[in-house]
Amino acid sequence: MGSVDLDSELVKRVQNGDKAAFDVLVKKYQQKVVNLVSRFVSDHSECYDVAQDTFIKAYRAMDNFRGDSQFYTWLYRIAANTAKNHLATRSRKTPTYSVDVEDAEHYEGENGLKDQTTPENLLLTEEIKRTVYAAIEKLPEDLKTAITLRELEGLSYDEIADVMDCPIGTVRSRIFRARDAIDKELRPLLE
């Protein structure tokens, strides 16, 4: 709910000429978009190129976005179409399967055909994920519960407050402290 409202506000600011607002949208949705594109495009380097094209197209079309759908639905549609066009243009293997844009996020097919020949990046990715999971394991129980309910279960602050039987301010604080602790471990890998 809050995230959706933030998207609307960011879109409005982009439409008013604020490019930094688009930077926030890219940072928010980059992983999801690349993940979606990778369902269609098997080569990892091409995945990021297609994801990049997706964001450029989204920026150019942003003035036409009227908010009839959620921003991420609109963005995912652009990503799916860009990936399909990429496959058609390159005349590579056309998908023998049909994936609806609504289901594409959950589609797990064709993984065996993905390019696995980027050991440095794979190592970095594995290290990032391992660091995050290890940092979560080290968290005190109340922080771990709060961040898990928020990120994994998608509960709102009000709902987490109900589940954990604490004030909403405490929920905010616990989620922040959990993120901050994980971030302290993660940051050196990304700089």
Place this chain on the structure above:
Amino acid sequence: MNQPKEKLSALLDDFRNTEQDNAVLDDLLKDVNQRYTLSRYQLIGDIVRNDTADRIEPDFSQRVMTLIEQEPSLRPQPEAAKLRDQRQSSGLWSFLFKPVAGIAVAATVAFVAVSSLGPVLSPKDSSGQFAANSSSLKVEKLVSLPVISNAVRVSAGSASSALQSGMNWKIKRNEPAIQKKLNTYLINHNENSNSMHGIIPQARVVGFDAQK
């Protein structure tokens, strides 16, 4: 909730479009370091939900924004927008200029058409009736063309009567001579056309009969 990072964390999850939230958002948009912090917070959530691709490129958003910086801003320049608004709001502008411009364009096109096509269609005619005369010439030329076999001539008189009826190209079909000529055209066409690839017609089975 005093620390800027705590406000940032809450903004990501629980934006309520209040004045306070918008102030935090303003700070975020001004500070690139805050945006990188937000990016890492977002990445933590993506990893927990397994929303990441098989390979993470940490500088991806920077790459995209380098290209976005080269794109024109979505909002037009204030001066241009102001001028456009002034024009759109001016009733006199739209009321007078648009019809005058339309008439001027139409007159120019008509003049060019008359001056360039007139001499071609009717080189000896200066009376301004070149259109009707050229149609008459076309009909006379058509009826005088020889047919490869069994040629039938149609008099120019019958073509002229068709013209006088106002139907320039609707020739009287019921006249036997016209029927015969049309039939000949049709048979010749079928024999010479490429519509039957690789097949030689063995019998003449196609004909034209105005009675049917």
